Amino acid sequence: MSESLSKEQAKKLVDKYAEDAIRPMKNHKGFLPWMGFLGLVMVVFGYAYYIQLTEGLGVTAMRDYVSWGLYISNFVFFVAVSLVGMVVSAVLGLAGQKWVKPITRVSEIIALGFVMVAGLVIITDMGRPDRFLNLFMYGRLQSPIVWDVTVITTYVAISTLLFILPLIPDLAFIKKKMKDMPVWQYQLYNILSLGWIGTPEQYKILHKSIRMLSIIIIPVAMAIHTVTSWLFASTLRIGWDTTIFGPYFVAGAFVAGTAAVIIVMYILRSNYKLQDYFTDYHFDMMGKLLVLVSLLYAYFNINEFLVPAYKMKTGEAVHLHTLFQGVYAGLFWVVQIIGMGLPIFFMIFKHWRKPNNLTFIAVIVLIGAFLKRYIIVVPTLLHPHLPIQNVPEEFHHYFPTWIEMAVTAGAFAMSLTIITILLKIFPVIPMWELAEEKGITEEFEKYD
Amino acid sequence: MSDNNSNPNSRRDFLKIGSLIGIGAVAAGAAGYAGFAAQDGKEGHAGEAETALSDSEKKIKVLTEDGQLAEIKASELSPVQKDEYTSALQEQGREGIPGKHWVMVIDLARCRNVRACMASCQNAHHLREEQHHINVLRMQDAEHTEPYFMPKPCFHCDNPPCTKVCPVDATFKRQDGIVLIDNERCIGCRFCIAACPYSARVFNWFEPKNEEEDQDLLYNVELNVPQKKGTISKCLFSADRLREGKLPYCVSACPNGVYYFGDLNEDAVTNGTSGETTRFSELIRKNAGYTLLPELGTKPNVYYLPPKNRMFPFEFNGKTTLEDEHHG
Amino acid sequence: MAILVLLMPFTLMAQSDWTVSDAKQKDSNPIAYSDKSVKAGKVVYLGNCKSCHGDVGKDNGLPLMPKPTDFANQAFLDANTDGSIFHKITDGRATMPAYGAILSEQQRGDVTNYIRSFDPNYKPQASAQAAATPKSNDTEVGAPYFLDVKVDEANSEVTAILMGTFNGEKAPVVDAELFIGIKRYFNNLPIMEAGDVTNEEGVIKANYPADLPSGEEGKGELLVYVVDQEKFGELNQSAELKLQATHPSHFNETRALWADRGNFPIWLMVTYLSIVLIVWGVMAKVVMNLIKIKKIGN
Structure with missing residues (x-):
């Protein structure tokens, strides 16, 4: 890539960028049915949530002991997936991993889609969503929930900036290039491109700003998941009362997020012929990244389970027993072995890091990551310090009702809708960054 | 028995609101408390006669300008007035009773699972059958030890994990040590349920039990009635009764002398059954009193006396052992 | 036995009358009747029996089923021998705990004597006169x-x-x-x-x-x-x-993690504010940069 390209080659390359970037934004035969499907899921969600609002949270399977269930594990999962924006665009970017450039925008979009819905998901768990504003009117600084609200709001803001900033040159470009777009879309590009003319000074300021955001997003992203883990670790519950919950959750989030990016990459690649950007090499590298973060996560899992299992304190023993060989054993071992152990093993082999195979593994890892959150939340609540007595039989168990499942599906639909719309409106290929890498920024800016 | 006038300031504040309404003074027998929502007369505690009011003419006690108690029909209050009275009750409830530090002692040797405490508590706080502010548990400490009954209220900890995590101050610790719930503030996040290691908290998953009958009642934060859907409830040490100089509902309902209740700052606790008062420190010292799960550092204000020299042998569902119980 | 009819059926097993076996009926109180014993019995009574049976003669016992006997009731005193009272205390039944495990024989005997002291017709088996003689x-x-x-x-x-x-x-x-x-x-x-x-x-x-x-x-x-x-x-x-002065615990004035929103720990507020200010400050700086970019474009 060091050799300079001729004028023609450069123009051809920019031509290609433009075409490939605009293609996914054009009509696609699958778009409307897909949006229709998401819309349908959201209608079911609306109906289920309406029932929950009118009848009370009792329509869920949650009761006084298992008082947090699927909704909270959803929340943790959504926050986890949203962390990937930071990993890919900030950590790898700052580490000078050039290959990651084409993936940055995808991961930022996923991050936005999931973190915005995480905020909504937590509202579905509230007994009095009508009093949501109390959090701001009477917010209590000592509560981790207030920290979580603060840090998630901050993460949404930084992610939005980190999404919009690298879009500026591309939007200015597309504004010129794309002809048949509606007025609102042109207006949107016009406003967001901030009168970009591509002077070196503008480039300098842009680079500096992106760098600032990339640095500041790292602690904030760590914080969103660490604070989320503190919702559990700050209690005195067996199974949650552990000091490694912060890094344990962050490591788990890397896994979930990386898997999510691989899946979206694959969908874009096969639907919009973007194999020149999401190449086999990218999948290979993402596969290696997934192995790395999965190993890190496995390390925390070993610490989290082996250490208490070695000691078998009274309460811990009961909790671990349910996980290892009790009611939750099936789920637990599926998550640990199929969701984490086997994927690590297979991905060590290059063959399994090919796009198709890796995507298959990523889907399994992502499902495992979702179930893992469920296993973290529910079993602990079934084992309080004092026995559960003098309550109806249903208080001793938990399995989500259809309402909870519908709300969960709705949350995913919302996330996917946001992601789909963002992919539809904004170019998924960071053209100017690729051009810059090839040393053809001038051609990119002068293009007409 | 007591003339525990509440803090003069809070009383003055309340009078201001009283004067806004300007109801004529009606002589009322029980002096000394500044505003209290009269509950329907279904409570039916032993030895306590309360006038039964039909639902249609539910009355509310309010304090008038000249410091007298008056009763007015709930239906005659305008919504604005109702809000004013409610917030006055809330202010008073949040403040607590100055100089007090309530403490409870539970003598496990005397409990034989009569559950009069649970019944009177559920009555007073309008709770559903499965909602327990106080719950009599069947406990067994080790394999070969005898099982025993253990009533478990909220422990009103001095380092309460529940108030720590509340994001909106809906549960809070007052100056007299009571941890209260403000169900007008609660957002229903249930973080406090997760935080409480003693499972002392319950949630209104559905419309509460007396939803319709309680509609007109003023919300009394010291009684947490009316209960509200989507909010938390828990043991309040019967803060409303303490204000009147009476022992908590559960304490006075117990027929077996299990409960002692009193003020740590006075070093005196009174047995709810016999009415006898003893020194708290002596009672605890002589009987090897303890608190539950002290290793958690919650500093409970409820002490237990060990189930030694039991008056009643353990028997539950015809069995004298604890088997086939769901493990907690 | 008239009074014992008050002891309504509590379980199927517990019939209306509570009688002890003939042998026990015929037993005598192991502790001889004396003023001293009556006095000691009163102390034991106040500590252990009063909570249910109330003050003797005032009929203010608890409203339990069966109703705890008021021991000033002559019918009860007539119907029960010393041995009978002693064994009822010792063995208990239904709501009445078995005090054999809780009180010593001396204490149970003293309480029996205390109860007996309310019986004007009582002729102490061993030492007579004392109880009957009016106090001078x-x-x-x-x-x-x-x-x-x-x-x-x-x-x-x-x-x-x-x-x-x-x-x-x-x-x-x-x-x-x-x-x-x-x-x-x-x-x-x-x-x-x-x-x-x-x-x-x-x-x-x-x-x-x-x-x-x-x-x-x-x-x-x-x-x-x-x-x-x-x-x-x-x-x-x-x-x-x-007496001793108390130092009330001012829970509402303590700065702590568990305290209300006004009483946050200072270190927490400082930490929180600094983090928020730094992060949002960086964002503000970035927004300023954007304005700069826009200006250059114009």
Whole structure:
């Protein structure tokens, strides 16, 4: 890539960028049915949530002991997936991993889609969503929930900036290039491109700003998941009362997020012929990244389970027993072995890091990551310090009702809708960054 | 028995609101408390006669300008007035009773699972059958030890994990040590349920039990009635009764002398059954009193006396052992 | 057995009458009847039996099913021998705990004797006369009565003196029961010995716990009254005691993680604000940069 390209080659390359970037934004035969499907899921969600609002949270399977269930594990999962924006665009970017450039925008979009819905998901768990504003009117600084609200709001803001900033040159470009777009879309590009003319000074300021955001997003992203883990670790519950919950959750989030990016990459690649950007090499590298973060996560899992299992304190023993060989054993071992152990093993082999195979593994890892959150939340609540007595039989168990499942599906639909719309409106290929890498920024800016 | 006038300031504040309404003074027998929502007369505690009011003419006690108690029909209050009275009750409830530090002692040797405490508590706080502010548990400490009954209220900890995590101050610790719930503030996040290691908290998953009958009642934060859907409830040490100089509902309902209740700052606790008062420190010292799960550092204000020299042998569902119980 | 009909069926097993076996009926109280035993029995009664059976003769026991017997009931006293009472205390039944495991034989015998002391027809098996003989002073010293209280701060001692009138002159009332206690929020804390009565000089002495915490100024109120109001009328005295000062725990003024929103720990606010300011400051700086970019574009 060091050799300079001729004028023609450069123009051809920019031509290609433009075409490939605009293609996914054009009509696609699958778009409307897909949006229709998401819309349908959201209608079911609306109906289920309406029932929950009118009848009370009792329509869920949650009761006084298992008082947090699927909704909270959803929340943790959504926050986890949203962390990937930071990993890919900030950590790898700052580490000078050039290959990651084409993936940055995808991961930022996923991050936005999931973190915005995480905020909504937590509202579905509230007994009095009508009093949501109390959090701001009477917010209590000592509560981790207030920290979580603060840090998630901050993460949404930084992610939005980190999404919009690298879009500026591309939007200015597309504004010129794309002809048949509606007025609102042109207006949107016009406003967001901030009168970009591509002077070196503008480039300098842009680079500096992106760098600032990339640095500041790292602690904030760590914080969103660490604070989320503190919702559990700050209690005195067996199974949650552990000091490694912060890094344990962050490591788990890397896994979930990386898997999510691989899946979206694959969908874009096969639907919009973007194999020149999401190449086999990218999948290979993402596969290696997934192995790395999965190993890190496995390390925390070993610490989290082996250490208490070695000691078998009274309460811990009961909790671990349910996980290892009790009611939750099936789920637990599926998550640990199929969701984490086997994927690590297979991905060590290059063959399994090919796009198709890796995507298959990523889907399994992502499902495992979702179930893992469920296993973290529910079993602990079934084992309080004092026995559960003098309550109806249903208080001793938990399995989500259809309402909870519908709300969960709705949350995913919302996330996917946001992601789909963002992919539809904004170019998924960071053209100017690729051009810059090839040393053809001038051609990119002068293009007409 | 007591003339525990509440803090003069809070009383003055309340009078201001009283004067806004300007109801004529009606002589009322029980002096000394500044505003209290009269509950329907279904409570039916032993030895306590309360006038039964039909639902249609539910009355509310309010304090008038000249410091007298008056009763007015709930239906005659305008919504604005109702809000004013409610917030006055809330202010008073949040403040607590100055100089007090309530403490409870539970003598496990005397409990034989009569559950009069649970019944009177559920009555007073309008709770559903499965909602327990106080719950009599069947406990067994080790394999070969005898099982025993253990009533478990909220422990009103001095380092309460529940108030720590509340994001909106809906549960809070007052100056007299009571941890209260403000169900007008609660957002229903249930973080406090997760935080409480003693499972002392319950949630209104559905419309509460007396939803319709309680509609007109003023919300009394010291009684947490009316209960509200989507909010938390828990043991309040019967803060409303303490204000009147009476022992908590559960304490006075117990027929077996299990409960002692009193003020740590006075070093005196009174047995709810016999009415006898003893020194708290002596009672605890002589009987090897303890608190539950002290290793958690919650500093409970409820002490237990060990189930030694039991008056009643353990028997539950015809069995004298604890088997086939769901493990907690 | 008429009174025992009150003991309604509690379970199928427990029939209306509670009788002990003939052998036990015929047993005698292992502890001989004496004034001393009756007195000791009263103390045991107050500590263990009163909570359900109430004050003897006042019919103020708890409303349980079956109803706890008031031991002044002649029918009960007629129907039960000493042995029967002793065994009922020892073995218990239904709501009545088995005190065999809780009280010593001496204590159970004393309580039996105390209960028996309410029986005017009782002829003590071993030592006669004592119970039946009327107490000498009672008939002689009469109204008006005077109750006086003295506090000796140096020795933390309270002296209560009950005087009556005899032949127009003040004379001590002997064997009268006085309550001496310190006022507490719910009820008074007794400081006299349970069942203590005035001596020949009409005096009861009691030590009060000077270390008892009592308000921020350490002031307590001593209350003394005559227990037998029917005979002496409402006769009470109070005095101020110097006790220990308390230091109330100001939960509402403590800065802590568990405290209300106004009482946040300072370090927490500082940490929170600095983090928020730094992060949002960077974002603000980035937004300024964007404005710069826009300006260049124009």
